[in-house]
Amino acid sequence: MIYRFTCIVCPLGCAVEVKVEDGRVVGVTGHTCPRGEEWAVQEVTNPKRVVMSVVPVEGGALPTVSVKTAEPVPKEKIPELMRFLAKLKLRAPVEVGEVVAEWNGIKIVATRGA
């Protein structure tokens, strides 16, 4: 199995190919730096993303506060995280940077005050 994608580590945007056999990375080509190679391997073996959303808040100037995960979350866990966030409800006051919840050990941080 060969995965092809554009590297996003820097603005160069190399076209990287990662070859995987039996669930193991056997070769990376197309990258121009070690950081790109490392990223490409992680992107295939365990891709992670910082996730952002909004949750409803009562008593604030706006009806929602925006939130993000304090660290990248494994990609396949994102739908589960979104379902968790969908059930959250907050009350003002909320400060920017405040930890408003925790999910599987990952902190959920408010990025907008209320």
Add this chain to the structure above:
Amino acid sequence: MFPRIPMLNYDVVVIGGGPAGMAAAVRAKELGLKVLLLDENDHLGGILPQCIHPGFGLHYFREELTGPEFAARLARKMVELGVEYKTAARVLEIKNYSDLEKVVVFTSPSGAYGVWARAVIYAAGARERHAFEIGIVGDRVSGVYTAGEAQTLMDIYGIMPGREVVIVGSGDVGLIMARRFALEGAKVKAVIELMPYPGGLARNVIILRDFDIPLYLSHKVVEVRGRGRVERVKVVKVDENLNEIPGSEFWIEADTLIISAGLVPNVKKLTAIGVEIDPSTGGPVVNDRLETSVPGIFVAGNALLINDLVDYVAEQGELAAEGAREFIENGGIGSRKWVKVEKGENVRLLAPHYLSGDRDVYLYLRVARPMEDVELRIPEIGKKMKLPVVKPAEMLRVKLKAEEIRKAEKLTVEVVRV
């Protein structure tokens, strides 16, 4: 002059409370000017409070922030410095009586006011191009939004605009909204891009793969149909001259159409006082203090030209504030000569347009088409910069030294193959 409305007095009025305006107001205050910022929204930040994704501030704050966090930092600086501002304040008119006599008329919940000011910094941002502007015809149905409208609904008010979505435009805004819809459980059926290449930054194009969203390059949406609500949209392939290819039409069923077809600088109130506009940026022609062709009227941010990084927007706000201080102190922005900057090969737009050679300056520019292994050259001063890749989506920023500028009669910027 306005007998019925109270008149206020400031050195400088900043119009717009987004990143450009807030950075300008902060800098003006630091420089000792009496400054008033006006914004028509109920809250400061411009569009940043709804841009909940990360990717902001890497240059300006040396830290990766979300839009609301970036806005909160600038707003906090304003409060710490005691910058005066009014929200829900709609500017009706700018009057230019003479170089150091401007009046900004605005309404607010507490009434109408006029402000005497010696300089104005205009940072009113941009507007989005809408469905009619890009030639989409059909039924007048609900479910057609600009990307920014959908973002306001979702990320300010917590309202889901639709469930089966087609997005027009693969620029950063379109891609980011594709991700928001997908994350919130909507089906993003397609992103339709007119050009043969994606319009956004590489870090955003990856969104399509994350959510298995099909991207149609060299395609356009031409028609929207439905009874009451969007039901389907017609897509057609285009050739290299962007002409529709007959017989290539197909329909996509969807309940929502999101238009993300680019931004246009907001310049109405500037053209009303005779500010000269550059047709290629859509914003004013400016000198290296970001002063427009009307002395004492400065401009920054997306009202000047469409930026892709908020960091540059804030940087322009600061520069405009420095220009305003100089203008007020010296009664004008003078220069022994102005060096005109011209667009050469594969340069679609650039600003500023006139350089004094009195200070170092950043040139902001965009190329017309993607190229690899190129050199950005300014032949008059022998400047050369190697660039592995250039794309219209990524604004280039080049620093020129004052002494380099002084040597030249004019400057031509070109992006050519090595």
